[in-house]
Amino acid sequence: MKTVSRKKIIEALKDQQNIFGDYLFEEKLTSSKNYYEEIPPVVEVIREPVEETVNLFEDTDDWKNAKTLDELNNLIKNCSKCELHKNRNNFVFGSGNPDADVMVIGEGPGAEEDKQGLPFVGRAGQLLTDILKAIKFERNEVYIANIVKCRPPENRTPLPEEMETCIPYLKKQISLIKPKMILCLGLTAAKGLLRKKESLTALRGKFFDYEGIKVMVTFHPAALLRNPNWKRDCWEDVKKFRKMYDEILK
Ligand code: SF4
Secondary structure: OOOOHHHHHHHHHHHHHHHHHHOOOOOOOOOOHHHHHHHOOOOOOOOOOOOOOOOOOOOOHHHHHOOOOHHHHHHOOOOOOOOOHHHOOOOOOEOOOOOOOEEEEEEEOOOOHHHHOOOHHHHHHHHHHHHHHHHOHHHHHEEEOOOOOOHHHHOOOHHHHHHHHHHHHHHHHHHHHOOOOOEEEEEEHHHHHOOOOOHHHOOOOOEEEEEEEEEEOOOOOHHHHHHHHHHHHHHHHHOOOOOOOOHHHH
């Protein structure tokens, strides 16, 4: 039988969860051996033993009073408020134009982002740059950040408690940047920012409100790389996003 890597299985199940929500659809096979019996549970959290590190982060609320993104970054870059700090190589604050009219919000750093300390680099990052270009935004014109700022192990979805702990930092970034529109990439970004419980299918392509800012949800570029069939729907979403942007700034 063809061997499927654990990483690919987790990615495929994550895509399914993104589109259909928390219900797992199982394909019935006719062969005598049930292949799916071998699939590890999608929600399994892989916890590698980690060495305890000395925590130099003083958990104060000073960051809430930060007046600039740089100041905020300096105050939170050594954060250890959740488990994700233990495996990170780099804290990924966000990057782009601090006065951006558009913010793009993803889920969390992947391997390359963790290595470079920057959001959306690597293949998914390149695809995001291409998507933005297709709707006439230069990448350095927008601001890009994530729901969590440290990489979840094996690119798993951040746990609800990790998201809850980290999202106040993102909200502070939004309050400093004051964008006119936000594009959420993937269900985790939508759940985190908008507190929505529906599936991506139900949420994508529509406008929502976050503190007076228009928010649209569409596919995460990493999901588009795995499922190119979704690119057409994503294209429809982002065209609508651009149209609204032009109307707002008219
Ligand atoms: S993910 Fe967020 S809350 Fe958790 S350690 Fe990193 S910066 Fe802190």
